[in-house]
Amino acid sequence: MDLRIFTEPQQGASYDTLLSVAKATEELGFDAFFRSDHYLHMGGDGLPGPTDAWITLAGLARETRRIRLGTLMTAGTFRLPGVLAIQVAQVDQMSGGRVEIGLGAGWYEAEHTAYGIPFPKEKLARLEEQLDIVTGLWATKAGETFDFHGKFYDLTDSPALPKPAQAKIPVLVGGLGTTRTPRIAARYADEFNIPFASVEDTASQFGRVRAAAEEAGRGADDLVYSAVLVAAVGRDEAEIARRAAAIGREVDELRANGLAGSPAEVVDKIGRYAEAGASRIYFQILDLDDLDHLELISSEVQSQLA
Numbered sequence: 001m002d003l004r005i006f007t008e009p010q011q012g013a014s015y016d017t018l019l020s021v022a023k024a025t026e027e028l029g030f031d032a033f034f035r036s037d038h039y040l041h042m043g044g045d046g047l048p049g050p051t052d053a054w055i056t057l058a059g060l061a062r063e064t065r066r067i068r069l070g071t072l073m074t075a076g077t078f079r080l081p082g083v084l085a086i087q088v089a090q091v092d093q094m095s096g097g098r099v100e101i102g103l104g105a106g107w108y109e110a111e112h113t114a115y116g117i118p119f120p121k122e123k124l125a126r127l128e129e130q131l132d133i134v135t136g137l138w139a140t141k142a143g144e145t146f147d148f149h150g151k152f153y154d155l156t157d158s159p160a161l162p163k164p165a166q167a168k169i170p171v172l173v174g175g176l177g178t179t180r181t182p183r184i185a186a187r188y189a190d191e192f193n194i195p196f197a198s199v200e201d202t203a204s205q206f207g208r209v210r211a212a213a214e215e216a217g218r219g220a221d222d223l224v225y226s227a228v229l230v231a232a233v234g235r236d237e238a239e240i241a242r243r244a245a246a247i248g249r250e251v252d253e254l255r256a257n258g259l260a261g262s263p264a265e266v267v268d269k270i271g272r273y274a275e276a277g278a279s280r281i282y283f284q285i286l287d288l289d290d291l292d293h294l295e296l297i298s299s300e301v302q303s304q305l306a
Helices: 015-027 053-063 081-095 109-115 123-139 180-188 199-215 237-246 251-257 263-276 291-305
Strands: 002-007 032-035 068-075 099-104 146-149 154-158 171-174 191-195 224-233 259-261 280-285
Touching (some): 002 015, 015 053, 015 291, 032 053, 032 099, 068 081, 068 171, 081 099, 081 123, 123 146, 123 171, 123 180, 171 180, 180 199, 191 199, 224 237, 224 251, 224 263, 224 291, 237 259, 251 259, 259 263, 263 291, 280 291
Parallel strands (some): 002 032, 032 068, 099 171, 171 191, 191 224, 224 259, 224 280
Antiparallel strands (some): 146 154
16 A cells, blocks of 8 residues: 655645655655645635645655655646646656656636636536647657647647656546546546545445446556545544644544544554555645654554555
């Protein structure tokens, strides 16, 4: 079971804070550091303000050596796909080939309004074209050109440069949609991620994606299946309650819907997600100043799953 750290910097985090978390992620033996791609907070004041996902990862690419770096999920509404392909390929080069990209349709209308970003109605259809373009640009051989003529985007004679350091940057697709989302994942994804869902709903959605992969002519096991869940782990009830309060949540609700409780409880919960088909778990860490939380997860949870 791979354990990864997932952050939500729009809630209030500077680059220096994210750097501290990323370095702790690496030092404590976790597999990867991921972050959201949002420009507006969801509750609270969001101070000191948003940081850009790919600028952040470019900095971290030069400050870390081992961990994978990526997004859950880059908003397809924020960037033109050709520009995004250049950005991600460059960060992959800067990291020595450690980048992954989760690409989603975008959903938070308020942040688009706040920063003057268009918020189209046909987001999933755009996402499919974006995935086609980004992966197509990377796959085009050096010296050849890439063309794409779709409903939303038109590329002609693109040199499809620069190339990533990796032969193939892993692409993550995720979500709870029961029909179109599995089909998109089956066509484009190396990893399918389901966010904040119960064990039962996770198993059902993984089943849909596996079936869609087989219908598309892929092996169901060609994809990695992962889940992201909010974390509040403590050595005792007081520590669990303190961590829940720090992120504005109730302990009982977190125990039901996240990875909350003692290390033993969390290991047991992860085991249930493994039975549902997950081989990778993202711990959503919301209090980014609490590095002791990461140390506890590493020493008392990760050690039992190694």
